[in-house]
Amino acid sequence: MKPISKEEYDLKCSTRQLFELMSEKWVPGLIYTLSLxxxxxxxxxxxxxxxxxxxxxxxxxxxxxxxxxxxxxxxxVPPHVEYSLTSLGEKMVEPIALVHDWAQENREDIAKVFGNRLASKTS
Amino acid sequence: MKPISKEEYDLKCSTRQLFELMSEKWVPGLIYTLSLxxxxxxxxxxxxxxxxxxxxxxxxxxxxxxxxxxxxxxxxVPPHVEYSLTSLGEKMVEPIALVHDWAQENREDIAKVFGNRLASKTS
DNA sequence: TCAAGTAGGCACCTTAAGGTAACCATGGAA
DNA sequence: TTCCATGGTTACCTTAAGGTGCCTACTTGA
Structure with a gap:
C-alpha cells in the first residue's frame, strides 16, 4: 500500500465522492430547492x-x-406529503450553494464551455 | 412563456449546466490535476x-x-505530448477548488452520505 | 532482431441512467 | 357516477457512459 500524495485523485478522495454524489442529474437541484x-x-x-x-x-x-x-x-385526504432536509442534508447545501454562487457570477464562461460541448456533440 | 422565478432550476440555469459539465466522471479530476x-x-x-x-x-x-x-x-523521438489548461480552463478550476476545499473540511459528512448510498445500493 | 517506451486508435460489451406512458387508490365536488 | 387532484408505482425502452483488450507506429538500446 503505497502512500498517497496530496495531488492524487484517489478512490477514497472526498472530493471525488462528493462529485459522484452530485452528478446524479436531479440531486443538486432537489437539495438546493429543499433548502428554501x-x-x-x-x-x-x-x-x-x-x-x-x-x-x-x-x-x-x-x-x-x-x-x-x-x-x-x-x-x-387528499394525501399530504412533505419533504425536508435532515441536518445532514442541510450540510450538503453548502457546496451546492458555493457552486451556485460561482455559476451566477460566471455565466459567460460556463455558457462558452457548454456551448462548445454542445457543438462538438452534434457535429 | 411564463416568467422564471429565481428559485426555478430551469434548463438554461448556469448552475445546472456547470453540474452537468462536472458530472462526467474524470472531468473534475483532470482539470484539477492540470491546474498543478x-x-x-x-x-x-x-x-x-x-x-x-x-x-x-x-x-x-x-x-x-x-x-x-x-x-x-x-x-x-520518442513522442512528447503535453496537456495544459487554456485560460478558459483556468477559470473552471475555481469551482472545482471550492468544492475540493469544502470536501477536505467535511470528509466526515461526505463519508456518511456516501456510505449510506453504498449500503442502500447493495442491499 | 526484438523488446520497450510513448501516444493513441478501434471494436466490442455491459450496465446504469433517464425517460414515457399507463395504472392504482382515495374521497369530495360537479 | 363520473371526474379530478394527490402521490405514487410499474413495465418497458433507449441511449450513453464507462470499461477491457488488442492493434498501430515510431525509434532507440540491448
Whole structure:
C-alpha cells in the first residue's frame, strides 16, 4: 500500500465522492430547492423544470436512503406529503450553494464551455 | 412563456449546466490535476487513480473540444505530448477548488452520505 | 532482431441512467 | 357516477457512459 500524495485523485478522495454524489442529474437541484424550505412534491416538480414524476420520486427515495431528506406524511385526504432536509442534508447545501454562487457570477464562461460541448456533440 | 422565478432550476440555469459539465466522471479530476501545471499523459494517468488509457484520451479530447484543455506536441523521438489548461480552463478550476476545499473540511459528512448510498445500493 | 517506451486508435460489451406512458387508490365536488 | 387532484408505482425502452483488450507506429538500446 503505497502512500498517497496530496495531488492524487484517489478512490477514497472526498472530493471525488462528493462529485459522484452530485452528478446524479436531479440531486443538486432537489437539495438546493429543499433548502428554501420543506415542500410538497407538487411544488418541487414545479420548480425543477423538466423533471418527471418518476424521477422526482426516485431521486427523493435515494436522498432518503442517503440520510439527506426526510419524508413526512400527514394522514389526511387528499394525501399530504412533505419533504425536508435532515441536518445532514442541510450540510450538503453548502457546496451546492458555493457552486451556485460561482455559476451566477460566471455565466459567460460556463455558457462558452457548454456551448462548445454542445457543438462538438452534434457535429 | 411564463416568467422564471429565481428559485426555478430551469434548463438554461448556469448552475445546472456547470453540474452537468462536472458530472462526467474524470472531468473534475483532470482539470484539477492540470491546474498543478502542464503534464504529459503518463503523469496524468499516474495521478488519476483508476483511469484507463481510453478514458484518459477520450476525456482529454472532450476537454479540448470544450476549449478547456490545450494539447501540445513536441516533435521529437520518442513522442512528447503535453496537456495544459487554456485560460478558459483556468477559470473552471475555481469551482472545482471550492468544492475540493469544502470536501477536505467535511470528509466526515461526505463519508456518511456516501456510505449510506453504498449500503442502500447493495442491499 | 526484438523488446520497450510513448501516444493513441478501434471494436466490442455491459450496465446504469433517464425517460414515457399507463395504472392504482382515495374521497369530495360537479 | 363520473371526474379530478394527490402521490405514487410499474413495465418497458433507449441511449450513453464507462470499461477491457488488442492493434498501430515510431525509434532507440540491448
Amino acid at each position: 424550505g420543506p415542500q410538497r412534491p407538487g411544488k418541487l416538480a414545479g420548480r425543477l423544470q423538466g423533471i418527471s414524476k418518476k424521477m422526482l420520486t426516485q431521486t427523493l427515495r435515494n436522498l432518503e436512503d442517503w440520510g439527506v431528506v426526510k419524508r413526512t406524511v400527514y394522514d389526511v | 501545471g502542464p503534464q504529459r499523459p503518463g503523469k496524468l494517468a499516474g495521478r488519476l487513480q483508476g483511469i484507463s488509457k481510453k478514458m484518459l484520451t477520450q476525456t482529454l479530447r472532450n476537454l479540448e473540444d470544450w476549449g478547456v484543455v490545450k494539447r501540445t506536441v513536441y516533435d521529437v
